[in-house]
Amino acid sequence: MVDKSWLKESATFSRPVIREIQRAAETGIYDIRGFGAKRHIPHFDDLVFLGASMSRYPLEGYRETCDTSVVLGDRFAKKPITIDIPITIAGMSFGALSAQAKEALGRGASKMGTSTTTGDGGMTPEERGQSKYLVYQYLPSRYGMNPEDLRKADAIEVVVGQGAKPGGGGMLLGQKISDRVAGMRNLPKGIDQRSACRHPDWTGPDDLEIKIAELREITDWEKPIYVKVGAARTFYDVTLAIKAGADVVVVDGMQGGTAATQDVFIEHVGIPTLPAVRAAVEALQELDMHRKVQLIVSGGIRSGADVAKALAMGADAVSIGTAALVALGDNNDIYEAEYNKLGTSAGYYDDYQDGQDPAGICTQDPELSQRLDPVAAGRRLANYLNVLTLETQTLARACGKSHVHNLEPEDLAALTIEAAAMAGVPLAGTQWIPGKL
Amino acid sequence: MASFDLADNTVRELNKHLHGAVTDKVTVDNPGGKHSVAVGATDAHQVEINGNVGYYCAGMNAEASVVVNGHAGPGLAENMMSGRVHVTGSASQYCAATAHGGLVVIDGDASSRCGISMKGVDIVVKGSVGHMSAFMAQTGRLVVCGDAGDALGDSIYEAQLYVRGTVESLGADCEEKAMRAEHKQALQDLLDAAGVTGVSVDEFKRYGSARKLYHFNIDNASSY
Numbered sequence: 273m274v275d276k277s278w279l280k281e282s283a284t285f286s287r288p289v290i291r292e293i294q295r296a297a298e299t300g301i302y303d304i305r306g307f308g309a310k311r312h313i314p315h316f317d318d319l320v321f322l323g324a325s326m327s328r329y330p331l332e333g334y335r336e337t338c339d340t341s342v343v344l345g346d347r348f349a350k351k352p353i354t355i356d357i358p359i360t361i362a363g364m365s366f367g368a369l370s371a372q373a374k375e376a377l378g379r380g381a382s383k384m385g386t387s388t389t390t391g392d393g394g395m396t397p398e399e400r401g402q403s404k405y406l407v408y409q410y411l412p413s414r415y416g417m418n419p420e421d422l423r424k425a426d427a428i429e430v431v432v433g434q435g436a437k438p439g440g441g442g443m444l445l446g447q448k449i450s451d452r453v454a455g456m457r458n459l460p461k462g463i464d465q466r467s468a469c470r471h472p473d474w475t476g477p478d479d480l481e482i483k484i485a486e487l488r489e490i491t492d493w494e495k496p497i498y499v500k501v502g503a504a505r506t507f508y509d510v511t512l513a514i515k516a517g518a519d520v521v522v523v524d525g526m527q528g529g530t531a532a533t534q535d536v537f538i539e540h541v542g543i544p545t546l547p548a549v550r551a552a553v554e555a556l557q558e559l560d561m562h563r564k565v566q567l568i569v570s571g572g573i574r575s576g577a578d579v580a581k582a583l584a585m586g587a588d589a590v591s592i593g594t595a596a597l598v599a600l601g602d603n604n605d606i607y608e609a610e611y612n613k614l615g616t617s618a619g620y621y622d623d624y625q626d627g628q629d630p631a632g633i634c635t636q637d638p639e640l641s642q643r644l645d646p647v648a649a650g651r652r653l654a655n656y657l658n659v660l661t662l663e664t665q666t667l668a669r670a671c672g673k674s675h676v677h678n679l680e681p682e683d684l685a686a687l688t689i690e691a692a693a694m695a696g697v698p699l700a701g702t703q704w705i706p707g708k709l
Numbered sequence: 710m711a712s713f714d715l716a717d718n719t720v721r722e723l724n725k726h727l728h729g730a731v732t733d734k735v736t737v738d739n740p741g742g743k744h745s746v747a748v749g750a751t752d753a754h755q756v757e758i759n760g761n762v763g764y765y766c767a768g769m770n771a772e773a774s775v776v777v778n779g780h781a782g783p784g785l786a787e788n789m790m791s792g793r794v795h796v797t798g799s800a801s802q803y804c805a806a807t808a809h810g811g812l813v814v815i816d817g818d819a820s821s822r823c824g825i826s827m828k829g830v831d832i833v834v835k836g837s838v839g840h841m842s843a844f845m846a847q848t849g850r851l852v853v854c855g856d857a858g859d860a861l862g863d864s865i866y867e868a869q870l871y872v873r874g875t876v877e878s879l880g881a882d883c884e885e886k887a888m889r890a891e892h893k894q895a896l897q898d899l900l901d902a903a904g905v906t907g908v909s910v911d912e913f914k915r916y917g918s919a920r921k922l923y924h925f926n927i928d929n930a931s932s933y
């Protein structure tokens with residue numbers, strides 16, 4: 273055996289980099305995978321709360337109330353929705369996910385009084401049935417889109433882009449195109465299917481305004497209409513979404529998860545969630561629309577600390593994808609032997625695209641998907657959402673807030689100069705915000 | 710029988726009526742190029758619109774029959790589910806985009822991206838269609854009695870295209886197919902349904918997917 277502790281690994285040509293060059297040379301095709309960006313980028317970890325002290329007083333941890341409810345869509349919709357916690361479940365398609373996983377997401381979200389979201393592939397009866405509030409995505413592919421389901425939805429989300437791939441369309445590889453998935457999408461079974469990256473019947477913000485008006489007409493102005501964008505030119509994108517008539521804007525940072533995207537896209541396109549929240553809030557404030565049009569932020573939300581920091585920066589709610597899947601059972605050690613057979617390990621698994629998920633979540637294989645018990649998995653998700661909420665309240669009370677929306681940028685300090693510049697909060701111990709005087 | 714004069718009534722009033730319990734004959738005057746005229750109908754109304762309409766007329770239509778005595782703007786009958794939409798003039802871009810069912814008849818020309826991402830609808834255009842028509846078309850049939858522009862049927866799936874005139878170019882993975890008896894019969898039925906006379910099915914050529922791009926294959930990289 274060679275004693276590897278003496279060997280010096282190149283920072284530039286690290287082992288994963290070398291492995292990828294070898295893989296590319298073997299196959300001649302780019303790497304397609306699931307999950308989100310894996311490299312280190314500035315994130316909410318680089319912020320801390322200041323808490324209360326001499327100049328502010330905290331709230332009692334258990335007794336004094338700290339409200340967590342959020343109203344979404346009261347700008348134009350006749351029927352806005354009120355969620356009990358500031359955390360929603362992001363859009364993930366039936367196709368990418370098994371029907372059991374979709375049902376479990378609905379169960380967990382409903383138990384906590386929050387919403388879940390369809391995805392690129394239409395609405396399934398399982399998720400509609402189990403979701404108290406279901407947001408119906410309106411995507412470029414329009415797979416499974418129909419006016420009946422549109423009217424069954426509690427809100428409509430026009431998807432312009434996704435943080436994992438701003439400017440990219442969806443992919444669902446043949447292994448996951450079962451009869452049911454193919455039928456819902458009007459496509460032949462088993463083909464590699466690529467969703468369009470642009471909407472087929474509108475381009476640009478002026479068209480979007482007309483499109484949103486059409487969706488409102490079809491649904492008699494009842495439903496809140498969200499617009500989801502991948503974080504890139506966030507200030508302008510949010511400004512234009514508001515102008516186009518959105519009730520809610522969803523901004524998804526570059527860490528955001530995906531079911532299948534080129535690795536090069538996941539890691540190199542878009543900006544992190546941290547600067548995106550600030551840019552989105554600035555756009556809302558400049559138009560005097562902050563708290564009138566709601567902002568939902570996603571991309572790398574893992575804990576109540578992340579939730580509280582996003583809210584303190586001005587978001588109205590957050591949305592989770594990857595963390596929700598992990599709560600259901602994704603990347604669980606109990607499947608270690610099977611992960612090993614797939615050439616990976618629990619904690620590293622990201623091949624959501626290939627349909628062999630041992631946890632029965634990112635698959636259409638009937639045997640694998642049977643492994644996921646929607647009731648038990650839904651309970652785990654509800655538990656997890658409960659912890660996120662309790663943690664968020666803990667931090668809010670420590671800052672003396674009786675509603676989580678009362679958290680504010682003044683409650684935050686940054687640990688790094690990058691985070692200070694991106695989030696627009698002072699570097700800890702100073703009053704310095706790089707880029708501002 | 711209901712009538713809406715869009716010089717006085719709002720588009721909202723019209724659409725509300727079309728989503729209501731009463732199914733009847735509806736006439737619409739002075740549409741004045743307004744958007745979202747007669748969208749989301751839920752029943753077998755018979756709607757007659759006298760004049761030109763803007764974006765998304767008859768969008769997501771189900772069961773209703775909508776006649777536009779005039780021209781239609783972009784996205785006519787987008788995502789239609791069933792029923793029939795007939796335009797006596799011409800239609801702008803993305804006509805019948807993503808539509809799942811029913812029949813769309815255009816007496817004049819349709820612009821670019823006619824039938825984009827279509828999912829089961831039948832479209833009959835008596836004139837010509839512009840570039841990128843039937844882009845990513847999934848299922849359904851597009852009949853063009855005139856000519857087709859550039860890149861017809863690019864990245865097409867299982868939709869079937871019939872063109873009587875010239876095709877400027879075919880898009881990636883779209884190829885000419887044999888016209889067998891069953892196709893001639895199907896085409897004749899479509900022409901009859903659309904009320905097209907004086908043309909013979911023998912004058913048409915059929916196009917569809919070569920199915921070479923259905924699976925990622927490195928040897929096809931230059932076509933993607």
Ligand SMILES: Cc1cc2nc3c(=O)[nH]c(=O)nc-3n(C[C@H](O)[C@H](O)[C@H](O)COP(=O)(O)O)c2cc1C
Binds near residue numbers: 531593
């Ligand atoms: C398996 C999976 C499938 C997804 N499918 C969709 C989709 O169909 N439509 C969409 O807008 N976003 C989709 N997303 C992105 C999520 O909606 C969300 O933006 C992202 O997961 C948030 O980041 P997070 O995973 O770090 O929480 C998907 C994400 C995952 C992990």
